[in-house]
Amino acid sequence: MARARLTPRRMVIMLGTLLVVLIVLLLAACTIGSEHIPLADVARTVGAKLFGSQNEVSRENSIIILAIRLPRVLLAIVVGAALSSAGAAYQALLRNPLADPYILGVSTGAAVGAITATLVVGSSPLIRPAAGFSGALVTIAVVYALGEGRRGSISERLVLAGVIVNALLSSVVIFMVTAAAGTRQRSVLSWLIGDLGAEWTLIPFVAVLVGIGIAVIYANARSLNLMMTGEEEASALGVEVRRAKIAVYLAASLITGAAVAVSGVIGFVGLIIPHAVRLAGGSDNRLVIPASALAGGAFLLISDTVARTIIAPRELHIGVITAFIGAPFFIVLLRRTT
Amino acid sequence: MLEVRNLSFSYERPVLNDVSFSLGSGELLAVLGPNGSGKSTLLKLIAGIETPGAGVVSMEGRDVSSLSRREAARAIGYVAQESIVRFPLSVLEFVLQGRFAHGRLLGFESEEDERETIRALELTETVEFAERKITELSGGERQRVMIARAIASRPRLLVLDEPVANLDIAHQVKVFQLVKSLVADEAMTAVVVTHELNLAAEFASLAMLLKQGSLVAFASTAEVMHEDLLRSVFEAELHVDRNPITGAPRITPLIQSAPISARS
Numbered sequence: 001m002a003r004a005r006l007t008p009r010r011m012v013i014m015l016g017t018l019l020v021v022l023i024v025l026l027l028a029a030c031t032i033g034s035e036h037i038p039l040a041d042v043a044r045t046v047g048a049k050l051f052g053s054q055n056e057v058s059r060e061n062s063i064i065i066l067a068i069r070l071p072r073v074l075l076a077i078v079v080g081a082a083l084s085s086a087g088a089a090y091q092a093l094l095r096n097p098l099a100d101p102y103i104l105g106v107s108t109g110a111a112v113g114a115i116t117a118t119l120v121v122g123s124s125p126l127i128r129p130a131a132g133f134s135g136a137l138v139t140i141a142v143v144y145a146l147g148e149g150r151r152g153s154i155s156e157r158l159v160l161a162g163v164i165v166n167a168l169l170s171s172v173v174i175f176m177v178t179a180a181a182g183t184r185q186r187s188v189l190s191w192l193i194g195d196l197g198a199e200w201t202l203i204p205f206v207a208v209l210v211g212i213g214i215a216v217i218y219a220n221a222r223s224l225n226l227m228m229t230g231e232e233e234a235s236a237l238g239v240e241v242r243r244a245k246i247a248v249y250l251a252a253s254l255i256t257g258a259a260v261a262v263s264g265v266i267g268f269v270g271l272i273i274p275h276a277v278r279l280a281g282g283s284d285n286r287l288v289i290p291a292s293a294l295a296g297g298a299f300l301l302i303s304d305t306v307a308r309t310i311i312a313p314r315e316l317h318i319g320v321i322t323a324f325i326g327a328p329f330f331i332v333l334l335r336r337t338t
Numbered sequence: 339m340l341e342v343r344n345l346s347f348s349y350e351r352p353v354l355n356d357v358s359f360s361l362g363s364g365e366l367l368a369v370l371g372p373n374g375s376g377k378s379t380l381l382k383l384i385a386g387i388e389t390p391g392a393g394v395v396s397m398e399g400r401d402v403s404s405l406s407r408r409e410a411a412r413a414i415g416y417v418a419q420e421s422i423v424r425f426p427l428s429v430l431e432f433v434l435q436g437r438f439a440h441g442r443l444l445g446f447e448s449e450e451d452e453r454e455t456i457r458a459l460e461l462t463e464t465v466e467f468a469e470r471k472i473t474e475l476s477g478g479e480r481q482r483v484m485i486a487r488a489i490a491s492r493p494r495l496l497v498l499d500e501p502v503a504n505l506d507i508a509h510q511v512k513v514f515q516l517v518k519s520l521v522a523d524e525a526m527t528a529v530v531v532t533h534e535l536n537l538a539a540e541f542a543s544l545a546m547l548l549k550q551g552s553l554v555a556f557a558s559t560a561e562v563m564h565e566d567l568l569r570s571v572f573e574a575e576l577h578v579d580r581n582p583i584t585g586a587p588r589i590t591p592l593i594q595s596a597p598i599s600a601r602s
Contacts, residue, residue, distance in 0.1 A: 003469060004428035004430040004431065004468055004469040005428060005434060006446075007446070008446055095422075095424060095425075096424065097425065219443070219444065221444075222438065222441075222443060222444065223438075223443070225435060226435050226438055228423070228424075228425050228427075229421055229423050229425075229427070229432065229435070230418060230421050230422075232387050232416075232418055233416070233418050233421060235387045235407060236385050236387050236410075236411060236414070236415075236416035236418075236488075237411050237416075237435060237436060237438050237439060237487070237491070238407045238408040238410070238411030238412070238438045238439030238491075239407060239438065240406075240407050241407075278425070282427075282428070282431070283425045283426060283427050283431070284427075284431060286446075
């Protein structure tokens with residue numbers, strides 16, 4: 001009967017495979033760009049950086065790798081991990097497979113928070129993720145209140161509430177960025193459909209916040225398993241529902257806010273990845289949360305590599321790629337779950 | 339084993355009003371009453387997932403609202419009215435959840451958890467679909483799986499909210515037989531909310547009538563299934579006699595024949 005449930009063995013195999021895939025993709029993505037760099041050079045440069053050994057790669061190539069490609073690749077991984085695990089968390093909390101930080105409007109709420117912080121406080125980079133967090137938190141509270149029916153939140157109603165709040169907040173983003181034109185604000189498009197082309201200095205800080213958030217969600221994974229089948233039942237089975245809910249809402253909003261503050265709003269990642277993970281490995285959140293983080297990192301890394309090469313030398317906004325894959329995916333899910 | 343004293347509760351309006359009773363172990367209590375009479379709320383208060391507005395629920399001498407959720411879950415199993423699961427969990431995973439209160443917050447289930455889960459599946463005769471997805475089960479199968487999850491923690495008290503609603507007659511009987519055998523063979527005590535008066539009459543040792551949040555009657559099933567009492571609580575024309583085969587009270591709704599002009 002071991003097939004019908006999560007075992008430590010299955011968990012090690014899945015997470016190990018995903019980790020290897022992610023590392024291979026990371027190295028491969030560093031070779032791709034206007035200047036092709038051999039994989040061996042990438043491996044040597046990264047190895048030299050990690051282990052402090054002598055680097056025999058040309059100075060030009062190691063600068064491209066270390067200063068341009070690697071930061072961008074790492075940012076894609078961190079943001080992908082954040083949005084996917086936040087998606088998995090919201091889905092379990094709201095007992096709704098259609099939940100995702102983008103569809104719920106949470107990402108756009110985070111963008112409003114981050115833009116407000118930049119306009120009010122200036123470009124102090126540390127404030128922005130915190131403001132993104134606040135924006136995300138307020139938005140999920142509003143969407144939840146709007147989407148909640150008399151007998152708990154109903155799937156379709158919640159998604160509708162998210163769509164409407166998202167539309168409203170998108171126009172707020174456009175208004176704020178347009179009105180602030182001339183300041184050092186990023187473009188409207190960068191905020192609304194995502195852009196991994198900047199903000200590399202923030203990577204370590206955002207990575208730490210995302211790591212903390214995912215750890216908090218993971219610590220509640222068993223509780224989330226029960227809450228997915230109903231809050232009253234979970235409470236009757238011994239879950240401190242209120243405490244788990246608050247912790248996971250805060251954590252999911254934190255990582256969404258931190259990711260959006262550096263990347264803008266990238267849609268659908270949090271919808272696609274947890275579903276793919278559940279199809280492959282079952283619905284147990286002890287696997288879904290960490291596997292979504294790894295697979296989400298890999299997915300966004302691939303998407304970003306496509307986005308920056310498909311119409312080279314020009315770059316596409318990454319959200320174009322994720323929406324192209326995610327929107328049809330959403331329709332299939334909607335037909336299956338309602 | 340269960341003592342309810344002066345229990346009151348309100349959401350926006352009063353739902354339960356000064357309810358008191360006590361229940362010994364080994365009983366199967368049927369909670370009866372019209373829609374909105376406070377039956378489900380009473381169950382939630384007993385299970386400790388709602389906190390009383392006034393009064394006390396105590397289980398084996400301990401105030402349920404003073405227990406941690408995990409302590410309460412080890413003593414009391416709760417089967418909710420309707421559980422909509424939108425995620426494709428396997429039946430085994432679902433029933434393993436019943437062991438939450440015994441395990442650690444992180445990590446994996448122990449061998450004991452696994453043993454108890456298999457046992458719960460066997461008792462509810464659901465072991466054959468342990469590997470199927472919960473989303474693929476029929477109503478009767480799902481109901482038994484929900485009961486399996488509730489008893490996997492080995493509670494002494496099992497409370498069930500309308501476990502046979504939406505089931506056909508064969509599955510209704512099967513669920514009641516299951517609850518009765520858990521009481522008889524597994525030394526459990528059960529409280530069942532139901533609208534099925536005849537099944538309650540066959541299976542329950544005790545019955546309770548609630549009306550508008552107040553306790554109208556609490557006695558042996560034979561005493562509670564009294565024609566005048568049922569008529570006044572349900573505000574319906576009913577006839578009560580004996581089932582000629584089982585001897586249990588039999589409740590028949592009296593349908594007034596339609597006027598001749600309405601017949602074709």
